[in-house]
Amino acid sequence: MELQQYVDRIEQLNGEMDGIRADIREVFANAKAEGFSAKAIREVIKLKKMPAADRAELEFEVQKYKELLCL
Template structure:
């Protein structure tokens, strides 16, 4: 009886593990597709004359809340001043 329970538990655990792995694989494939799509948008922007590094920087800044963005800008200004760049 206990062997049946152990075997059933192992079968259930194996099924759950397989389901997790398959979900991760599916999401990784979706992530790759999305990354490819984003790359195409950047290429399109570059093709129309926009500066891709500037666009990437703006996208990164927009992800931050205003306080985080202000802190990053303050640190950048401080470092640039220390190096005599401003």
Template sequence: MPDGTTSTSNETIGGIAGEALQQYVDRIERLEEEKKALSEDIKQVYSEAKSTGFDIKIIRKIISLRKVEEHDRKEQEELLDLYKRALGME
């Protein structure tokens, strides 16, 4: 503003609607907080699994594999086996 005062959040400045921008920022911040809380929950579940004797690295690998489509996973496993044989690891 010309007199040096700050603008209100519902004004359009440089083509940006302040109120809409504020809503997006607020939503992102709220989701980031939820993500942080979920991350802590996941960490706690891994800790519980570890305390009962499960190998966390293997659990993480299983979760990673379950995210991949079956045909893609089989292709990756075949390539891994091929590379291991080529390196004399099997």
């Protein structure tokens, strides 16, 4: 494959990513219009990506810290 082909493909993929980012922004805007928190949705998505054991450990530690700080 020639250099120009690599550059062209990368540019094409970057364009696709721009479109996907715009779609994601639109979905967040729609969710917000329905009364959902974009910040909370982002956090839930982040947690869903984590393995269950890591998520459980994090939730346990956060709860422990909240109790220590009387939150």
